[in-house]
Amino acid sequence: MHKLLTDSPGEKMLLLGNEAIARGAIEAGVAFATTYPGTPSSEISLNLFQISNESDLYFEYSTNEKVALEVAAAAANSGVRTFCMMKHVGMNVAADPLMTLAYVGVKAGLVILTADDPFMFSSQNEQDNRYYGKLSGVPILEPSSVEEAREMTIAAFDLSEQLGEPVILRTTTRINHSSAFVALGTIQPRNTKGDFTKDPFNLVAVPAVSRRLHVRLLENWAKARSIAETSVFNFIEGEGSWGIVCSGVSYNYVSDAIHELGIQNKTRILRLGLTHPTPPGRVKDFLTGCEKVLVVEEGEPFLEETVMAFAQKAELTVPIAGKDETLFSRLYEFDPTMVRQVIATYFGVDDTPSQVPDLSDIPEIPQRPPNLCAGCSHRATYYAVKKAAEGMETIFPTDIGCYTLGFLPPLSMGDFVICMGSSVSTSCGFSKATGKQVIGFIGDSTFFHSGLTGLVNAVYNNHNFTLVILDNGTTAMTGHQPHPGVDMANFNRSGYGRISIEAVVRAIGVEHVSVIKPYKVKKSIEAVKAAIEHKGVSVVISQEMCTLYARSLKKLNVRAFQVTDKCKNHRDCINEIGCPAFFLEGERVQIDPNACVGCAVCAQICPENAITPVKDKKAG
Ligand code: SF4
Ligand code: SF4
Numbered sequence: 001m002h003k004l005l006t007d008s009p010g011e012k013m014l015l016l017g018n019e020a021i022a023r024g025a026i027e028a029g030v031a032f033a034t035t036y037p038g039t040p041s042s043e044i045s046l047n048l049f050q051i052s053n054e055s056d057l058y059f060e061y062s063t064n065e066k067v068a069l070e071v072a073a074a075a076a077n078s079g080v081r082t083f084c085m086m087k088h089v090g091m092n093v094a095a096d097p098l099m100t101l102a103y104v105g106v107k108a109g110l111v112i113l114t115a116d117d118p119f120m121f122s123s124q125n126e127q128d129n130r131y132y133g134k135l136s137g138v139p140i141l142e143p144s145s146v147e148e149a150r151e152m153t154i155a156a157f158d159l160s161e162q163l164g165e166p167v168i169l170r171t172t173t174r175i176n177h178s179s180a181f182v183a184l185g186t187i188q189p190r191n192t193k194g195d196f197t198k199d200p201f202n203l204v205a206v207p208a209v210s211r212r213l214h215v216r217l218l219e220n221w222a223k224a225r226s227i228a229e230t231s232v233f234n235f236i237e238g239e240g241s242w243g244i245v246c247s248g249v250s251y252n253y254v255s256d257a258i259h260e261l262g263i264q265n266k267t268r269i270l271r272l273g274l275t276h277p278t279p280p281g282r283v284k285d286f287l288t289g290c291e292k293v294l295v296v297e298e299g300e301p302f303l304e305e306t307v308m309a310f311a312q313k314a315e316l317t318v319p320i321a322g323k324d325e326t327l328f329s330r331l332y333e334f335d336p337t338m339v340r341q342v343i344a345t346y347f348g349v350d351d352t353p354s355q356v357p358d359l360s361d362i363p364e365i366p367q368r369p370p371n372l373c374a375g376c377s378h379r380a381t382y383y384a385v386k387k388a389a390e391g392m393e394t395i396f397p398t399d400i401g402c403y404t405l406g407f408l409p410p411l412s413m414g415d416f417v418i419c420m421g422s423s424v425s426t427s428c429g430f431s432k433a434t435g436k437q438v439i440g441f442i443g444d445s446t447f448f449h450s451g452l453t454g455l456v457n458a459v460y461n462n463h464n465f466t467l468v469i470l471d472n473g474t475t476a477m478t479g480h481q482p483h484p485g486v487d488m489a490n491f492n493r494s495g496y497g498r499i500s501i502e503a504v505v506r507a508i509g510v511e512h513v514s515v516i517k518p519y520k521v522k523k524s525i526e527a528v529k530a531a532i533e534h535k536g537v538s539v540v541i542s543q544e545m546c547t548l549y550a551r552s553l554k555k556l557n558v559r560a561f562q563v564t565d566k567c568k569n570h571r572d573c574i575n576e577i578g579c580p581a582f583f584l585e586g587e588r589v590q591i592d593p594n595a596c597v598g599c600a601v602c603a604q605i606c607p608e609n610a611i612t613p614v615k616d617k618k619a620g
Pocket of ligand 2: 374375560561579580581582591595596597598599600601602603
């Protein structure tokens with residue numbers, strides 16, 4: 001049985017933040033879950049995906065976040081508790097349905113999880129999604145710990161039903177990926193059978209209906225504000241005239257800091273967990289007793305601006321600060337030391353840093369630049385494209401996935417990326433605006449996510465570029481989740497469809513379509529050349545399973561390669577493809593047999609035929 005289905009309330013279990021959230025959803029009786037995978041949210045969906053195999057929970061990996069939220073909106077409006085998960089940038093994709101779903105509302109709890117990523121550990125920006133709550137009028141809950149993540153997930157479902165609105169549960173990487181002992185609660189029974197009652201004058205967002213629904217949304221927002229005034233998640237602790245307002249993970253740093261600085265008797269903390277709507281009464285009461293106030297929050301000055309506005313409205317003259325050149329930055333993650341230093345500076349307290357342990361005898365961790373894995377088929381595809389386009393002035397728009405790493409030397413394939421699916425549409429723009437040769441790259445999962453519409457646009461508007469679809473049979477970057485092109489038998493699941501990228505591309509009307517096996521270097525170069533020569537939109541589908549995924553499915557037949565005496569040491573292999581299995585021993589190129597997966601690409605490009613399989617050495 002999946003550990004998150006353990007039915008023993010009170011038992012303590014060591015859980016990752018994302019597991020605690022999944023457990024919270026299970027305890028809340030969630031019956032329907034949708035997602036598009038994205039770090040740092042991925043483990044929530046992975047756990048629910050596994051649980052759906054052992055229970056009547058419906059779970060789906062949707063093609064993108066907009067689709068995930070629309071599917072979820074229908075389920076929640078059929079009376080089924082629904083969870084919709086995504087990473088922060090996914091909310092941009094889901095924003096279209098979100099804005100109107102807030103008007104239409106829900107019949108059963110709908111919680112939308114956004115996992116924000118300050119410092120961009122695995123993201124293209126560090127947007128603060130609390131503004132989506134403000135923009136849509138939807139309440140936001142922000143947990144400060146792993147334990148609270150479980151508790152708040154349950155509370156979010158209740159709040160959603162109380163208001164008839166979706167609720168945003170906003171986490172950050174530090175909460176998603178921390179572990180703690182969590183006391184399990186009771187699992188509520190799941191209501192999996194929904195029913196939809198037709199009510200077009202409240203559920204069909206035509207202008208006349210929406211004008212009325214907007215009024216309802218604002219009434220709901222006022223109701224949510226009064227709930228926030230008494231919410232257990234918004235509390236004041238400590239005493240004194242120095243005030244600190246905080247939310248999320250920052251609350252922990254603040255608690256540690258005021259103890260380390262010895263100012264707990266002088267400092268009161270307003271911890272906000274239901275951060276939107278921010279409760280004006282509670283904030284005003286808090287400010288009234290303060291001589292000066294510091295707002296501690298990662299990301300944007302979301303609470304700071306609100307608190308300042310409340311103070312102004314209440315005609316309070318207390319100094320309030322937060323984001324400032326001398327205090328907190330809008331950049332990156334906070335850490336305990338930095339928070340303590342800023343608190344000390346702001347309140348004029350001596351900060352004697354705690355003794356740092358002497359780590360001088362610990363060897364430094366070797367620097368490892370990000371790189372495609374040894375034998376990754378993307379490297380072979382990029383090599384083929386590079387050779388095919390040699391001598392041409394070419395622009396390479398790329399997309400979001402492992403293959404983005406191809407922008408690094410020696411491959412240097414990737415000139416522009418903004419968001420998922422953008423490689424296709426920006427290829428349209430670059431080719432029209434510059435008239436140059438354009439070759440765009442997109443992954444298989446990303447193609448289904450949002451590349452398809454760009455390709456339809458390209459065919460319809462008769463653009464001129466080549467799109468290379470890097471089909472490695474999985475959503476590799478976030479941990480090998482399935483997508484509509486994946487054989488679900490790999491997950492021991494039946495009853496799914498499977499969509500052929502080639503058939504889709506041909507059906508759209510792309511005239512020149514070729515499918516390559518990138519480990520066959522010569523043939524691949526020829527196919528890419530032919531695609532480039534085609535006038536109009538051409539597509540090359542490069543099919544080879546992700547090596548890590550293939551290994552996990554036991555489909556990787558490894559035969560390591562070696563560099564023989566024929567090597568003339570001109571290092572074409574390193575300079576052209578830079579596989580991480582290569583290393584230098586003295587001046588000689590060698591291959592690490594434990595890293596090499598035997599793709600044979602280096603052997604095909606070595607002009608001396610100096611790279612050969614290691615005889616009789618098979619590894620798994
Ligand atoms: S995880 Fe897979 S796709 Fe990503 S770099 Fe490694 S081998 Fe390539
Ligand atoms: S065969 Fe060559 S390119 Fe392929 S994994 Fe081994 S060393 Fe790397």
